[in-house]
Amino acid sequence: MTLYFNLAELLGSRIEQGLYRPGQRLPSVRALSVEHGVSLSTVQQAYRLLEDNGLVSPRPKSGYFVAEDRQLPALPAISRPAQRPVDISQWEQVLELVRATPRPDVIQLGRGMPDVDSPTLKPLLRSLAQISRRMDMPGLYYDNIHGNALLREQIARLMLDSGCRLGPADLVVTTGCHEALSCTIRAVCEPGDIVAVDSPSFHGAMQTLKGLGMKALEIPTDPITGISLEALELALEQWPIKLIQITPSCNNPMGYIMPEARKKALLTLAQRYDVAILEDDVYGDLAYTYPRPRTIKSFDDDGRVLLCSSFSKTLAPGLRVGWVAPGRYLERVLHMKYISTGSTACQPQLAIADFIAQGHYQPHLRRMRSQYQRGRDQMCDWVTRHFPSGTRASRPQGGFMLWVELPESFDTLRLNRALLEQGVQIAVGSIFSASGKYRNCLRMNFAARPTAQIEGAVRSVGETALRLLDTEHAGE
Amino acid sequence: MTLYFNLAELLGSRIEQGLYRPGQRLPSVRALSVEHGVSLSTVQQAYRLLEDNGLVSPRPKSGYFVAEDRQLPALPAISRPAQRPVDISQWEQVLELVRATPRPDVIQLGRGMPDVDSPTLKPLLRSLAQISRRMDMPGLYYDNIHGNALLREQIARLMLDSGCRLGPADLVVTTGCHEALSCTIRAVCEPGDIVAVDSPSFHGAMQTLKGLGMKALEIPTDPITGISLEALELALEQWPIKLIQITPSCNNPMGYIMPEARKKALLTLAQRYDVAILEDDVYGDLAYTYPRPRTIKSFDDDGRVLLCSSFSKTLAPGLRVGWVAPGRYLERVLHMKYISTGSTACQPQLAIADFIAQGHYQPHLRRMRSQYQRGRDQMCDWVTRHFPSGTRASRPQGGFMLWVELPESFDTLRLNRALLEQGVQIAVGSIFSASGKYRNCLRMNFAARPTAQIEGAVRSVGETALRLLDTEHAGE
Ligand SMILES: Cc1ncc(COP(=O)(O)O)c(C=O)c1O
Ligand SMILES: Cc1ncc(COP(=O)(O)O)c(C=O)c1O
Numbered sequence: 031m032t033l034y035f036n037l038a039e040l041l042g043s044r045i046e047q048g049l050y051r052p053g054q055r056l057p058s059v060r061a062l063s064v065e066h067g068v069s070l071s072t073v074q075q076a077y078r079l080l081e082d083n084g085l086v087s088p089r090p091k092s093g094y095f096v097a098e099d100r101q102l103p104a105l106p107a108i109s110r111p112a113q114r115p116v117d118i119s120q121w122e123q124v125l126e127l128v129r130a131t132p133r134p135d136v137i138q139l140g141r142g143m144p145d146v147d148s149p150t151l152k153p154l155l156r157s158l159a160q161i162s163r164r165m166d167m168p169g170l171y172y173d174n175i176h177g178n179a180l181l182r183e184q185i186a187r188l189m190l191d192s193g194c195r196l197g198p199a200d201l202v203v204t205t206g207c208h209e210a211l212s213c214t215i216r217a218v219c220e221p222g223d224i225v226a227v228d229s230p231s232f233h234g235a236m237q238t239l240k241g242l243g244m245k246a247l248e249i250p251t252d253p254i255t256g257i258s259l260e261a262l263e264l265a266l267e268q269w270p271i272k273l274i275q276i277t278p279s280c281n282n283p284m285g286y287i288m289p290e291a292r293k294k295a296l297l298t299l300a301q302r303y304d305v306a307i308l309e310d311d312v313y314g315d316l317a318y319t320y321p322r323p324r325t326i327k328s329f330d331d332d333g334r335v336l337l338c339s340s341f342s343k344t345l346a347p348g349l350r351v352g353w354v355a356p357g358r359y360l361e362r363v364l365h366m367k368y369i370s371t372g373s374t375a376c377q378p379q380l381a382i383a384d385f386i387a388q389g390h391y392q393p394h395l396r397r398m399r400s401q402y403q404r405g406r407d408q409m410c411d412w413v414t415r416h417f418p419s420g421t422r423a424s425r426p427q428g429g430f431m432l433w434v435e436l437p438e439s440f441d442t443l444r445l446n447r448a449l450l451e452q453g454v455q456i457a458v459g460s461i462f463s464a465s466g467k468y469r470n471c472l473r474m475n476f477a478a479r480p481t482a483q484i485e486g487a488v489r490s491v492g493e494t495a496l497r498l499l500d501t502e503h504a505g506e
Numbered sequence: 507m508t509l510y511f512n513l514a515e516l517l518g519s520r521i522e523q524g525l526y527r528p529g530q531r532l533p534s535v536r537a538l539s540v541e542h543g544v545s546l547s548t549v550q551q552a553y554r555l556l557e558d559n560g561l562v563s564p565r566p567k568s569g570y571f572v573a574e575d576r577q578l579p580a581l582p583a584i585s586r587p588a589q590r591p592v593d594i595s596q597w598e599q600v601l602e603l604v605r606a607t608p609r610p611d612v613i614q615l616g617r618g619m620p621d622v623d624s625p626t627l628k629p630l631l632r633s634l635a636q637i638s639r640r641m642d643m644p645g646l647y648y649d650n651i652h653g654n655a656l657l658r659e660q661i662a663r664l665m666l667d668s669g670c671r672l673g674p675a676d677l678v679v680t681t682g683c684h685e686a687l688s689c690t691i692r693a694v695c696e697p698g699d700i701v702a703v704d705s706p707s708f709h710g711a712m713q714t715l716k717g718l719g720m721k722a723l724e725i726p727t728d729p730i731t732g733i734s735l736e737a738l739e740l741a742l743e744q745w746p747i748k749l750i751q752i753t754p755s756c757n758n759p760m761g762y763i764m765p766e767a768r769k770k771a772l773l774t775l776a777q778r779y780d781v782a783i784l785e786d787d788v789y790g791d792l793a794y795t796y797p798r799p800r801t802i803k804s805f806d807d808d809g810r811v812l813l814c815s816s817f818s819k820t821l822a823p824g825l826r827v828g829w830v831a832p833g834r835y836l837e838r839v840l841h842m843k844y845i846s847t848g849s850t851a852c853q854p855q856l857a858i859a860d861f862i863a864q865g866h867y868q869p870h871l872r873r874m875r876s877q878y879q880r881g882r883d884q885m886c887d888w889v890t891r892h893f894p895s896g897t898r899a900s901r902p903q904g905g906f907m908l909w910v911e912l913p914e915s916f917d918t919l920r921l922n923r924a925l926l927e928q929g930v931q932i933a934v935g936s937i938f939s940a941s942g943k944y945r946n947c948l949r950m951n952f953a954a955r956p957t958a959q960i961e962g963a964v965r966s967v968g969e970t971a972l973r974l975l976d977t978e979h980a981g982e
Pocket of ligand 2: 371372618681682683684685708710753758786788815816817818819823827828
């Protein structure tokens with residue numbers, strides 16, 4: 031990484047951490063040049079980058095200042111889903127989303143795709159190529175059912191950052207987090223069982239419950255602190271819940287990070303009612319703050335937390351490498367893994383193990399974290415500027431998705447249909463609910479580096495929403 | 507491939523096809539040299555290779571002769587499993603087999619591993635490497651849920667050889683045949699449903715039924731013609747069977763190819779009782795005869811056959827690329843695929859599509875087919891030579907596994923434990939039964955080119971079996 035980029039990142043994180051306040055004057059170019067031992071032009075480049083990202087603004091003859099606080103859309107209210115277990119619907123809409131083949135004429139804001147264009151991923155591609163040239167052809171053999179041992183060692187090391195002390199033998203490699211989720215659910219539940227979920231919740235997990243014949247009980251969820259423990263306790267009292275399934279760190283779709291104290295309280299609750307917890311941590315490493323938040327799993331002292339994750343969001347989804355730390359359910363999860371795919375493709379596992387072992391993972395994460403954080407700010411600005419007034423939006427603390435709430439009566443399915451003609455697609459809110467709630471909501475991806483084309487697409491979403499709202503009112 | 511190898515293959519297949527009879531004199535070295543326009547020493551090398559493979563034998567001063575018919579072990583009798591649906595056991599033994607990490611000091615005759623050392627696989631490794639170097643990095647993106655379109659086109663073309671006329675839209679790519687099996691079973695059945703299976707039957711399929719909560723009804727199966735249609739019909743009359751699950755072409759573990767007329771009759775039966783058929787064709791392309799046998803799917807006119815397959819046995823299992831042609835169950839299978847892994851790793855799919863499109867698949871198959879056929883002959887010879895008299899064995903018509911039956915009272919679990927000390931492992935028969943039958947049977951792999959070390963391993967199996975039998979009798 032270049033010098034100016036490093037410096038910009040450093041200054042950026044000081045601003046984010048509040049070391050410099052909005053409107054406050056920043057150190058002079060000369061002072062920074064001396065402090066960091068870099069040239070004046072390097073500092074100027076760094077400031078220009080921060081300016082491009084809207085973090086600082088220059089004032090003629092006075093130097094650089096921290097940009098004034100941006101105007102943010104209001105937060106959505108805490109969700110209020112139906113308080114009873116339901117069969118899950120919405121498969122058609124999910125299929126429409128996941129079936130969509132990339133089209134050059136459509137800007138897809140709906141999918142959960144990270145940015146895979148970063149130069150920090152190059153060593154991974156190199157490793158993938160090298161493995162194919164190795165004489166012992168390790169990519170061709172059946173992998174061990176637990177997954178490649180080198181990779182599990184590296185994962186165990188990475189998990190230390192979230193407070194987990196596990197060994198390679200505590201992990202099972204899976205074909206993406208999807209397989210981790212379905213193996214976990216089948217390891218813990220029988221068809222007909224009730225699973226409590228945060229709400230809104232990742233559509234893939236919801237469809238897994240559907241496909242395996244479980245019922246979902248959606249729990250009210252706060253856009254800042256996550257699943258309501260009070261509502262969850264009531265539900266635990268009232269229903270024979272088998273499993274609590276949540277994404278507490280950098281939630282999909284809302285982006286919140288559940289505070290550590292609430293994570294602990296959730297675990298205590300699960301222990302009291304003797305239920306298992308499926309903790310989906312697929313975005314956890316993409317928290318904007320460093321060190322990354324702790325997992326519930328890191329507090330787990332009786333093996334009831336099954337942590338599911340993957341490299342799909344941190345590295346690239348096409349690799350299809352995930353894992354589960356199944357606690358006391360290890361044997362059951364192994365059986366489920368065996369019947370689901372036998373083993374996971376070898377070459378991607380080996381390449382990722384290489385990539386981490388050679389020290390490329392953390393620099394890559396650092397870069398993506400700050401890119402995504404800037405992407406979030408940019409996307410929030412765009413929503414403020416281009417969306418109907420009264421639009422609410424989440425405040426993601428990690429990851430690369432924004433959750434947007436339009437007026438109660440609005441239908442984002444209609445919106446998406448109208449948007450297709452304009453070459454833009456979003457994820458409709460209803461797929462994030464077991465019962466088709468959140469029809470007035472949508473999710474947008476801000477992973478890619480901002481361009482005029484993407485801004486144009488977001489503006490289209492806002493303007494089309496406004497138009498539909500107007501015709502709605504005209505029809506009243 | 508070298509000249510002498512090509513010539514040996516040609517002569518070998520003429521012998522196999524009966525053009526030259528056992529004991530008959532073969533063309534002279536000089537005649538072949540003229541006929542094929544190769545040097546005398548090339549012909550001599552070819553004959554030496556055939557001699558090594560036991561196909562020809564030299565007689566001093568008279569030239570080469572086709573080897574006399576070998577003495578073959580007797581066939582196992584038709585199987586007689588319990589005639590009622592049972593819950594499936596044996597997970598521990600399967601886990602022991604699939605968990606075993608390759609050890610240099612253990613010769614693993616038990617696993618279903620093809621030979622991946624063939625030079626005809628080189629272009630596949632090249633493609634894998636090239637994809638990682640492509641600037642558009644196709645391997646990093648989420649694949650379409652149906653699987654890569656280029657690959658599905660190639661698979662549809664290959665399937666013409668088995669008589670199937672399908673388009674890419676009729677196929678779903680899976681993470682190995684394992685995923686094809688589990689998606690299929692879950693698409694057709696509910697927990698508690700009864701599935702009729704051939705017996706003995708692939709342990710992975712059996713464990714999938716177990717993991718998904720189905721009951722298996724094992725049907726008597728003939729070692730030459732496959733599942734007994736008479737027994738199956740009785741079962742269909744008596745039980746509410748939902749699905750018939752079989753591997754009719756190059757069966758695992760027995761190697762038979764169900765005759766075409768019986769395949770048709772089976773389909774008619776399924777139509778009459780309105781049940782679905784899961785046809786596992788994972789070894790079908792490895793039939794020793796060319797053209798390869800037709801699939802039941804190729805006769806299917808109402809979409810009730812779900813064909814499951816993969817490239818694990820024909821190319822390499824570490825790639826984890828399989829597929830299902832789910833007929834009328836397409837939508838259900840897609841849902842099950844989505845919840846099971848989301849999508850399949852991209853890079854291996856693209857590499858295989860390349861490999862086939864560039865014309866490398868058929869030459870590779872030709873080579874493996876003849877290698878495996880010679881491997882079978884060699885393995886049968888070894889069993890005749892080194893196993894206790896009275897040992898029975900299957901007559902594989904394709905693939906690379908031999909099924910061996912020892913006296914009724916024999917316990918191959920004990921055998922395997924004794925063998926571990928000698929650095930040899932086999933697959934115990936009981937995992938091929940839902941109810942732990944076939945304890946006196948074992949399966950051995952003959953994929954690798956024969957070496958003295960492998961012969962030593964097979965001899966150890968035979969001699970250890972003999973020793974155990976003797977102590978058994980001594981104890982009577
Ligand atoms: C919360 C969450 N869990 C799991 C997944 C699935 O991840 P993978 O692509 O590794 O299967 C996603 C991806 O969309 C997700 O958002
Ligand atoms: C009959 C049969 N079906 C399916 C499989 C599994 O194939 P895959 O490795 O592609 O999952 C095997 C492999 O052992 C097999 O023998």
